[in-house]
Amino acid sequence: MNQIQGDIVDASAPIANSTPTVRVKIENLCKDFRTSKGVTNAVQNVSLDIQRGEFVTLVGRSGCGKTTLLRMIGGLLAPTSGTVHVDGKELWRNGRVDSAAIARLGFVFQDSNLLPWFTVIDNIALPLKLRGVSKAERRERATTLAGLVGLAGFEHSYPRQLSGGMRQRVAIARALSTEPDLLLMDEPFGALDALTRERMNLELQRIVGETESTVVFVTHDIPEAVFLGDRIVHMTPRPGRVHQTVSVDIPKPREVIVQTGQEFNEIVRDLRTALDQDG
Ligand SMILES: Nc1ncnc2c1ncn2[C@@H]1O[C@H](COP(=O)(O)OP(=O)(O)O)[C@@H](O)[C@H]1O
Numbered sequence: 001m002n003q004i005q006g007d008i009v010d011a012s013a014p015i016a017n018s019t020p021t022v023r024v025k026i027e028n029l030c031k032d033f034r035t036s037k038g039v040t041n042a043v044q045n046v047s048l049d050i051q052r053g054e055f056v057t058l059v060g061r062s063g064c065g066k067t068t069l070l071r072m073i074g075g076l077l078a079p080t081s082g083t084v085h086v087d088g089k090e091l092w093r094n095g096r097v098d099s100a101a102i103a104r105l106g107f108v109f110q111d112s113n114l115l116p117w118f119t120v121i122d123n124i125a126l127p128l129k130l131r132g133v134s135k136a137e138r139r140e141r142a143t144t145l146a147g148l149v150g151l152a153g154f155e156h157s158y159p160r161q162l163s164g165g166m167r168q169r170v171a172i173a174r175a176l177s178t179e180p181d182l183l184l185m186d187e188p189f190g191a192l193d194a195l196t197r198e199r200m201n202l203e204l205q206r207i208v209g210e211t212e213s214t215v216v217f218v219t220h221d222i223p224e225a226v227f228l229g230d231r232i233v234h235m236t237p238r239p240g241r242v243h244q245t246v247s248v249d250i251p252k253p254r255e256v257i258v259q260t261g262q263e264f265n266e267i268v269r270d271l272r273t274a275l276d277q278d279g
Pocket residue numbers: 033034035040041042060061062063064065066067068069240
Protein backbone atom coordinates (compact mmCIF):
# COMPACT_ATOMS: atom_id res chain seq x y z
CA MET A 1 0.00 0.00 0.00
CA ASN A 2 1.14 3.45 -0.81
CA GLN A 3 0.68 5.07 2.56
CA ILE A 4 2.76 7.45 4.55
CA GLN A 5 4.42 5.63 7.40
CA GLY A 6 2.64 6.05 10.68
CA ASP A 7 0.75 9.00 9.34
CA ILE A 8 -2.39 10.14 11.04
CA VAL A 9 -5.06 10.45 8.40
CA ASP A 10 -8.66 11.51 8.21
CA ALA A 11 -11.03 8.57 8.84
CA SER A 12 -12.99 9.23 5.67
CA ALA A 13 -9.95 9.77 3.43
CA PRO A 14 -9.57 7.19 0.65
CA ILE A 15 -6.52 4.99 0.81
CA ALA A 16 -4.04 5.46 -2.02
CA ASN A 17 -4.38 1.91 -3.23
CA SER A 18 -4.43 0.53 -6.75
CA THR A 19 -7.80 -1.22 -6.16
CA PRO A 20 -9.76 0.95 -3.77
CA THR A 21 -12.77 -1.33 -3.40
CA VAL A 22 -14.83 -0.50 -0.36
CA ARG A 23 -15.93 -3.64 1.44
CA VAL A 24 -17.73 -2.06 4.35
CA LYS A 25 -19.03 1.48 4.24
CA ILE A 26 -20.17 2.93 7.53
CA GLU A 27 -21.90 6.30 7.43
CA ASN A 28 -22.98 8.41 10.40
CA LEU A 29 -23.64 5.33 12.44
CA CYS A 30 -25.22 5.88 15.86
CA LYS A 31 -26.38 3.60 18.63
CA ASP A 32 -28.15 4.82 21.74
CA PHE A 33 -29.01 2.52 24.59
CA ARG A 34 -31.98 3.56 26.69
CA THR A 35 -32.01 2.22 30.23
CA SER A 36 -33.65 3.24 33.48
CA LYS A 37 -30.54 5.38 34.14
CA GLY A 38 -30.95 7.33 30.94
CA VAL A 39 -29.52 7.23 27.43
CA THR A 40 -25.99 6.07 26.55
CA ASN A 41 -24.62 7.28 23.22
CA ALA A 42 -22.59 4.11 22.75
CA VAL A 43 -21.65 4.98 19.15
CA GLN A 44 -22.10 8.43 17.69
CA ASN A 45 -21.66 9.49 14.08
CA VAL A 46 -19.07 6.94 13.11
CA SER A 47 -18.13 6.98 9.43
CA LEU A 48 -15.53 4.61 8.10
CA ASP A 49 -14.66 2.92 4.82
CA ILE A 50 -13.04 -0.48 5.09
CA GLN A 51 -11.27 -1.61 1.93
CA ARG A 52 -11.31 -5.10 0.49
CA GLY A 53 -8.52 -7.13 2.08
CA GLU A 54 -7.80 -4.49 4.68
CA PHE A 55 -7.03 -5.44 8.28
CA VAL A 56 -8.53 -2.75 10.50
CA THR A 57 -7.92 -2.78 14.23
CA LEU A 58 -10.22 -0.93 16.63
CA VAL A 59 -8.70 0.37 19.84
CA GLY A 60 -10.00 2.49 22.67
CA ARG A 61 -10.84 2.50 26.32
CA SER A 62 -13.35 0.13 27.74
CA GLY A 63 -16.85 1.42 27.06
CA CYS A 64 -15.96 3.49 23.98
CA GLY A 65 -18.32 1.51 21.76
CA LYS A 66 -16.00 -1.00 20.03
CA THR A 67 -18.21 -4.02 20.64
CA THR A 68 -21.35 -2.06 19.81
CA LEU A 69 -19.84 -0.92 16.50
CA LEU A 70 -18.69 -4.43 15.63
CA ARG A 71 -22.11 -5.90 16.43
CA MET A 72 -23.78 -3.39 14.13
CA ILE A 73 -21.34 -4.26 11.31
CA GLY A 74 -21.95 -7.94 12.00
CA GLY A 75 -25.71 -7.79 11.80
CA LEU A 76 -26.19 -8.56 15.49
CA LEU A 77 -27.40 -5.17 16.69
CA ALA A 78 -29.61 -2.69 14.83
CA PRO A 79 -28.30 0.89 14.65
CA THR A 80 -30.32 3.79 16.02
CA SER A 81 -29.45 5.74 12.87
CA GLY A 82 -26.92 5.79 10.06
CA THR A 83 -26.07 3.10 7.53
CA VAL A 84 -23.76 0.14 7.01
CA HIS A 85 -23.19 -1.15 3.48
CA VAL A 86 -21.44 -4.47 2.96
CA ASP A 87 -20.33 -4.95 -0.65
CA GLY A 88 -22.65 -2.11 -1.62
CA LYS A 89 -25.70 -3.69 0.01
CA GLU A 90 -27.44 -1.94 2.85
CA LEU A 91 -27.18 -4.16 5.90
CA TRP A 92 -29.98 -2.75 8.02
CA ARG A 93 -33.46 -1.72 6.88
CA ASN A 94 -36.10 -0.73 9.41
CA GLY A 95 -34.18 -2.48 12.15
CA ARG A 96 -33.95 -5.73 10.16
CA VAL A 97 -30.77 -7.24 8.90
CA ASP A 98 -30.28 -8.31 5.28
CA SER A 99 -29.24 -11.90 5.81
CA ALA A 100 -27.73 -12.17 2.32
CA ALA A 101 -25.37 -9.32 3.14
CA ILE A 102 -23.93 -11.16 6.13
CA ALA A 103 -23.71 -14.56 4.46
CA ARG A 104 -19.95 -14.26 3.98
CA LEU A 105 -19.20 -13.01 7.46
CA GLY A 106 -17.49 -14.72 10.37
CA PHE A 107 -17.58 -13.57 13.99
CA VAL A 108 -15.06 -14.47 16.72
CA PHE A 109 -15.74 -13.39 20.30
CA GLN A 110 -13.44 -13.07 23.28
CA ASP A 111 -14.79 -16.29 24.68
CA SER A 112 -14.52 -19.18 22.24
CA ASN A 113 -18.11 -20.26 23.02
CA LEU A 114 -17.49 -23.87 22.04
CA LEU A 115 -20.01 -26.60 22.70
CA PRO A 116 -18.35 -28.71 25.42
CA TRP A 117 -19.94 -31.98 24.30
CA PHE A 118 -18.81 -31.50 20.67
CA THR A 119 -15.36 -32.51 19.45
CA VAL A 120 -13.04 -30.02 17.73
CA ILE A 121 -14.26 -31.18 14.32
CA ASP A 122 -17.92 -30.98 15.28
CA ASN A 123 -17.49 -27.52 16.78
CA ILE A 124 -15.74 -26.29 13.64
CA ALA A 125 -18.43 -27.83 11.44
CA LEU A 126 -21.41 -26.51 13.42
CA PRO A 127 -22.18 -23.55 11.09
CA LEU A 128 -22.03 -25.96 8.14
CA LYS A 129 -24.45 -28.31 9.89
CA LEU A 130 -26.83 -25.40 10.48
CA ARG A 131 -26.65 -24.69 6.75
CA GLY A 132 -27.53 -28.24 5.84
CA VAL A 133 -24.13 -29.26 4.44
CA SER A 134 -23.80 -33.06 4.24
CA LYS A 135 -21.93 -34.89 6.99
CA ALA A 136 -19.16 -36.10 4.69
CA GLU A 137 -18.50 -32.63 3.32
CA ARG A 138 -18.65 -31.08 6.79
CA ARG A 139 -16.05 -33.52 8.07
CA GLU A 140 -13.77 -32.92 5.14
CA ARG A 141 -13.94 -29.13 5.39
CA ALA A 142 -13.59 -29.11 9.17
CA THR A 143 -10.55 -31.37 9.00
CA THR A 144 -8.89 -29.04 6.49
CA LEU A 145 -9.66 -26.06 8.72
CA ALA A 146 -8.32 -27.81 11.80
CA GLY A 147 -5.06 -28.17 9.89
CA LEU A 148 -5.13 -24.54 8.80
CA VAL A 149 -5.32 -23.30 12.39
CA GLY A 150 -2.66 -25.75 13.57
CA LEU A 151 -4.91 -28.30 15.24
CA ALA A 152 -4.11 -31.35 13.13
CA GLY A 153 -4.11 -34.34 15.47
CA PHE A 154 -6.67 -32.77 17.81
CA GLU A 155 -9.71 -33.28 15.60
CA HIS A 156 -11.42 -35.61 18.06
CA SER A 157 -10.48 -33.81 21.27
CA TYR A 158 -13.08 -32.08 23.40
CA PRO A 159 -12.79 -28.39 24.40
CA ARG A 160 -11.92 -29.27 28.02
CA GLN A 161 -8.86 -31.14 26.74
CA LEU A 162 -7.49 -28.04 24.99
CA SER A 163 -5.57 -24.97 26.16
CA GLY A 164 -7.14 -21.52 25.90
CA GLY A 165 -5.14 -20.77 22.77
CA MET A 166 -6.26 -23.99 21.14
CA ARG A 167 -9.89 -23.27 21.95
CA GLN A 168 -9.58 -19.87 20.29
CA ARG A 169 -8.10 -21.58 17.23
CA VAL A 170 -11.19 -23.78 17.12
CA ALA A 171 -13.36 -20.65 17.30
CA ILE A 172 -11.39 -19.12 14.44
CA ALA A 173 -11.69 -22.29 12.36
CA ARG A 174 -15.42 -22.37 13.09
CA ALA A 175 -15.73 -18.74 11.97
CA LEU A 176 -13.84 -19.64 8.78
CA SER A 177 -15.94 -22.73 8.06
CA THR A 178 -18.51 -20.92 5.96
CA GLU A 179 -15.64 -19.38 3.97
CA PRO A 180 -16.31 -15.82 5.08
CA ASP A 181 -14.17 -13.16 3.54
CA LEU A 182 -15.15 -10.63 6.18
CA LEU A 183 -13.98 -11.50 9.67
CA LEU A 184 -15.14 -9.59 12.74
CA MET A 185 -13.14 -10.32 15.86
CA ASP A 186 -13.90 -8.90 19.29
CA GLU A 187 -10.84 -9.19 21.54
CA PRO A 188 -10.40 -12.80 20.44
CA PHE A 189 -7.06 -13.17 22.23
CA GLY A 190 -7.89 -11.06 25.28
CA ALA A 191 -7.91 -14.01 27.65
CA LEU A 192 -4.64 -15.54 26.45
CA ASP A 193 -1.18 -15.24 27.96
CA ALA A 194 1.35 -13.03 26.15
CA LEU A 195 3.28 -15.81 24.41
CA THR A 196 0.19 -17.62 23.18
CA ARG A 197 -1.20 -14.33 22.03
CA GLU A 198 1.91 -13.58 20.02
CA ARG A 199 1.68 -16.99 18.36
CA MET A 200 -2.00 -16.46 17.62
CA ASN A 201 -1.26 -13.08 16.03
CA LEU A 202 1.18 -14.76 13.67
CA GLU A 203 -1.28 -17.56 12.91
CA LEU A 204 -4.09 -15.11 12.28
CA GLN A 205 -1.90 -13.05 9.98
CA ARG A 206 -1.05 -16.19 8.02
CA ILE A 207 -4.67 -17.37 7.79
CA VAL A 208 -5.91 -13.97 6.72
CA GLY A 209 -3.13 -13.80 4.14
CA GLU A 210 -4.11 -17.18 2.75
CA THR A 211 -7.83 -16.47 2.69
CA GLU A 212 -7.43 -12.81 1.60
CA SER A 213 -10.07 -11.81 4.11
CA THR A 214 -11.09 -8.35 5.23
CA VAL A 215 -10.83 -8.10 9.01
CA VAL A 216 -12.13 -5.79 11.71
CA PHE A 217 -10.34 -6.70 14.92
CA VAL A 218 -11.06 -5.17 18.33
CA THR A 219 -8.33 -5.12 20.93
CA HIS A 220 -7.25 -2.92 23.76
CA ASP A 221 -3.69 -4.10 23.39
CA ILE A 222 -1.96 -1.34 21.44
CA PRO A 223 1.09 -3.32 20.23
CA GLU A 224 -1.29 -6.04 19.00
CA ALA A 225 -3.34 -3.42 17.14
CA VAL A 226 -0.22 -2.04 15.47
CA PHE A 227 1.25 -5.46 14.71
CA LEU A 228 -1.90 -6.72 12.98
CA GLY A 229 -3.40 -3.58 11.53
CA ASP A 230 -3.06 -1.99 8.13
CA ARG A 231 -4.99 0.76 9.80
CA ILE A 232 -5.84 1.47 13.41
CA VAL A 233 -9.08 3.16 14.34
CA HIS A 234 -8.86 4.88 17.69
CA MET A 235 -12.23 5.39 19.36
CA THR A 236 -12.97 7.65 22.31
CA PRO A 237 -15.77 7.20 24.86
CA ARG A 238 -18.87 9.13 25.90
CA PRO A 239 -20.01 9.38 23.22
CA GLY A 240 -18.27 6.61 21.29
CA ARG A 241 -16.58 8.26 18.33
CA VAL A 242 -13.69 7.75 15.95
CA HIS A 243 -10.97 10.03 17.23
CA GLN A 244 -8.34 9.27 14.61
CA THR A 245 -7.17 6.59 12.22
CA VAL A 246 -3.52 5.68 11.86
CA SER A 247 -2.03 3.81 8.90
CA VAL A 248 0.71 1.26 9.51
CA ASP A 249 2.93 0.89 6.48
CA ILE A 250 5.10 -1.95 7.73
CA PRO A 251 5.06 -4.62 4.99
CA LYS A 252 3.20 -7.89 5.56
CA PRO A 253 3.60 -10.61 6.56
CA ARG A 254 5.16 -9.07 9.65
CA GLU A 255 7.51 -10.95 11.87
CA VAL A 256 7.72 -10.56 15.64
CA ILE A 257 10.98 -8.67 15.20
CA VAL A 258 9.16 -5.64 13.70
CA GLN A 259 8.07 -4.90 17.27
CA THR A 260 11.58 -3.80 18.09
CA GLY A 261 11.70 -1.40 15.14
CA GLN A 262 11.57 2.35 15.41
CA GLU A 263 8.54 2.79 13.19
CA PHE A 264 6.49 0.26 15.16
CA ASN A 265 7.44 1.79 18.48
CA GLU A 266 6.72 5.32 17.40
CA ILE A 267 3.20 4.37 16.37
CA VAL A 268 2.67 2.48 19.65
CA ARG A 269 3.98 5.43 21.69
CA ASP A 270 1.82 8.00 19.87
CA LEU A 271 -1.27 5.85 20.27
CA ARG A 272 -0.55 5.30 23.96
CA THR A 273 -0.19 9.02 24.51
CA ALA A 274 -3.45 9.67 22.67
CA LEU A 275 -5.29 6.93 24.61
CA ASP A 276 -3.98 8.22 27.91
CA GLN A 277 -5.69 11.52 27.17
CA ASP A 278 -9.07 9.83 26.67
CA GLY A 279 -9.81 9.95 30.39
N1 LIG B 1 -27.05 -3.73 25.86
C1 LIG B 1 -26.67 -2.58 26.42
N2 LIG B 1 -27.53 -1.85 27.18
C2 LIG B 1 -27.16 -0.68 27.71
N3 LIG B 1 -25.93 -0.13 27.58
C3 LIG B 1 -25.04 -0.81 26.84
C4 LIG B 1 -25.34 -2.06 26.23
N4 LIG B 1 -24.26 -2.49 25.55
C5 LIG B 1 -23.31 -1.56 25.73
N5 LIG B 1 -23.77 -0.55 26.50
C6 LIG B 1 -23.03 0.67 26.89
O1 LIG B 1 -22.54 1.26 25.69
C7 LIG B 1 -21.23 1.76 25.88
C8 LIG B 1 -20.29 1.08 24.88
O2 LIG B 1 -20.17 -0.29 25.22
P1 LIG B 1 -19.27 -1.31 24.39
O3 LIG B 1 -19.61 -1.19 22.95
O4 LIG B 1 -19.44 -2.64 25.01
O5 LIG B 1 -17.80 -0.76 24.63
P2 LIG B 1 -16.37 -1.45 24.44
O6 LIG B 1 -16.56 -2.70 23.65
O7 LIG B 1 -15.55 -0.42 23.73
O8 LIG B 1 -15.85 -1.70 25.81
C9 LIG B 1 -20.87 1.49 27.32
O9 LIG B 1 -21.15 2.64 28.06
C10 LIG B 1 -21.80 0.36 27.71
O10 LIG B 1 -22.08 0.37 29.08
